[in-house]
Amino acid sequence: MITAAVQEREHYLNASYGIKSWLLTKDHKRIGLLYLATITLFFFLGGAFATLIRIELLTPQGGLVSSETYNKLFTMHGVAMVFFFLIPSIPASLGNFFLPMMIGARDLAFPRINLLSWYLLVIGGLFSLFAMLAGGVDTGWTFYTPYSTTYSNTWVIATALGIFVAGFSSILTGLNFIVTVHTMRAPGMTWFRLPLFVWANYATALIQVLGTPVLAVTIVLLFCERVFHIGIFDPVLGGDPVLFQHLFWFYSHPAVYIMVLPAMGVVSELISTFSRKPIFGYRIVACSSLAIAVLGFLVWGHHLFVSTQSVYAGMVFSFLSYFVAIPSAIKVFNWTATLYKGSISYATPMLYAFGFIGLFTIGGLTGLFVACLGIDVHVTDTYFVVAHFHYIMVGGTIMAYMGGLHYWWPKMTGRMYPEAWAKLSALVIFLGFNLTFFPQFILGYLGMPRRYHVYPEEFQILHVLSTAGASVLAVGYAIPMMYFIWSLRYGKLAPANPWGATGLEWQTASPPPAHNFEETPVVTHEAYDYSTVIGEVIEVG
Template sequence: MTTAVAEERETYLNAGHGVKSWLLTKDHKRIGLLYLFTITFFFFIGGVFATLIRLELLSPHGNLVSSETYNKLFTMHGVVMVFFFLIPSIPATLGNFFLPLMIGARDLAFPRINLLSWYLLVIGGLFAIFAMVAGGVDTGWTFYTPYSTSYSNTWVIATALGIFVAGFSSILTGLNFIVTVHRMRCPGMTWFRMPLFVWAHYATALIQVLGTPVLAVTLVLVLCERMFHIGIFDPALGGDPVLFQHLFWFYSHPAVYIMILPAMGVISELVSTFSRKAIFGYGFVAFSSVAIAVLGFLVWGHHLFVSGQSLFAGMVFSFLSYFVAIPSAIKVFNWTATLYKGSISYATPMLYAFGFIGLFTIGGLTGLFVACLGIDVHVTDTYFVVAHFHYIMVGGAIMGYLGGLHYWWPKITGRMYPEGWAKLSALVIFLGFNLTFFPQFMLGYLGMPRRYHVYPDEFQVLHVLSTAGASVLAVGYLMPLIYFMWSLKYGAIAGRNPWKATGLEWQTDSPPPVHNFDEIPIVTREAYDYSGTVGQEVQVG
């Protein structure tokens, strides 16, 4: 094929021009990119709030912003990062783009609903932005009652409505994935030949469909009590404030798995590709995703150990919480076992995979600390918990997201990113992340409460370390933004399969044609069949 012919080839990127062709597209790949732009925007908004929080905590005396402003900063950081970045991050961008490609389908089952889901996220996001601009909200991203229903004088209703609308975006994405996996697999693509990325997204979709409606109902109940004084959560009106926490965490604990399961799916792809080996224990890794999705719904009460929940319920939830460690550990051990005797290459996506495995393990193990009733009493609402969930949601989910973005960038754009800069950014992010959040474990264990901006002087050294780390982390996050844009024009042409990977997505052109495949593929082999390629590690750099 000559270069001239290659340039004329129709791809999903040049099949239509103009804003309208994007805003009305039903192509899952373009919708994936619309999501990518949207969540990147929200990521940097959330990052600005994080920057202000860390700057404020440089000093123990709270002399940059007022207490009221500080309350709004951590609330809006949480709301934006959780609901408008992390929840849609991997599923709605990489999942949207690659799930159909990886099972040999031409699109998702419901392309119009897919576009609708993006519009719902944007509409929800606009509500949230309105709330931020109009004066902000100060309840914490958890909206605990009775503060959110009876006392807060900030924009609770607008923010809750935004999350309510965005929740339907998540439900529709999950619904689309479930139906697509059931009905759209190409010939020969049996359930146990599916890439583990697809298994992870299937499990994620189950959580999205089963859990998110409960969040929607809960937020409506908050609005009913706040606006019409209908007694649901307020004891003065006959309600129970702990009921809110039950309902909220019934969704919001599994929501953590909406963030981490797709990242685990990405890591399975990366570890296999860059070890030139099939994933060790494919079936166990596949079913561990489903097990995490199911068990994730049985543990929410570990967020309520000091809330007034009964001791019996506390013991039940503590006991059940430990079970989540089993499928999580299966994944970590199986990824590690996959590396054994593999032809490992240290391309950028693999660096992120290594980062994920290490950071997720720390986040997961500290999760066992906080699942223990006795220890949790000591560390509840301290920076220990803040560090723990950032190791999962940033060290885990965002490392997985960035690893996946680098891995599939050549397929999405047809261009390679600059490997040297990308490796440097992965290293900077890993170091910056640990410098930011490891001191927070120590701060929390020593007694530094979360959501306070004035603190004893002896905590300042650790806070300064954490803020220094956040600065490094910010540089690390800005670097991919710059070199990814650079690569669109100057990056080397990627070709169909720069990583010599086995997935179906690598068998079509880069960028893919509008309908993904010129001919629907027929699958005759297991996933990750690298037999015959031993010793052929991926050439990078």
């Protein structure tokens, strides 16, 4: 895999060989790659389910698969994508690899726990995979009671246990990040010199540590209710099915921020590097990550506006939901302002960053619609919500993830990817995404409920558009998969700092040595000070 030219210098990839050197590694970079491989697998698995869903919805009668199968497909799509791709995605792969390097550390604070967290994700993933192969699960990724506890006769327990175990992976990663950022910053790396990617992952880690245990508790209760009928969620036994929704969303709404905060961190790096300017309002952008992490815990009830929650609770949750919109808006404005009088490169990662801002803007603005009580009563549980959260999670998180992957690929592998192909696929993904999900906003407002296998004929045109978009999107995701693999052998050798970026990770060789830095870096400048990395300069702006 590595050619002779690279082999001359020792780095983390050739420091040791053999399967054991990977499976027992304590190197955060190798663990990052293990995560990368794992989540890529789940991404394509979830994508395969999505493909079948979209093909099924081409026709209103539901002829391709049975209703039972369809219900399992959208459930397993959600489970694979949310719990085994989106939640670990950026923190566990890119974060694991780069967070220590960006603060000038040799590794994370607890390298063994880091490896353990990967094994937990794999074990959890295998549980859920087993459930999928054994017959699947049909509750929706939300596991609403009493359907999941009493009525579903699919593999609820195995799937839920998989998610339970994977949750500990997330908690341990968060714990590791928090301790690492607190204790392992290089000399001179003050809090307000941290790259915004580190800030974002730090804020994410707080949610992972504080929120995920609630998910664990909820799954244990679900298990006890389904197996022992303890009577906490089932009304026949005196339980309250809506209580489950409160517990579930107390974690799962903050989980949206686990998915999107690291994406925002990636985008901050990309916008700065490819406009060669410090992020406008650096401190405010950093603090807005913390604000989102805190406020994100106070809005879960906006998922329950029509579920018999009290009217006044609905009002409070709507009100608070608008508060969390503000730090997100601040970030978008600051990223845009960063471009002003910059030196803007159209390299592939920047195209993804542009795509992220555009799609996240639409996703965020439609969040104002679903937070609005009068409108949400109509659009909740319709395709409007489906479109909204795909704009945030696919348009936001996955665009940023792809951008980050291209940005750091040269550092991770020592190879460049083919730029023309990469630009083409970025464009294909952007167009395919919009064609897939924009029609779903219209479908939702027209009243098309989500999770419908069969639907009235009048919705067909918009479903056909959406499916057409999904096929474009699938091509867009397949191209990078191919050229990334191709580049491992045939890509041009990457220099240490191909983008003229300022982060400490670019001040060491590509790929980095096993211990990251030949000597501990000393930080003397603010983050994003480009005068330190560009030799001979032409001043502009």
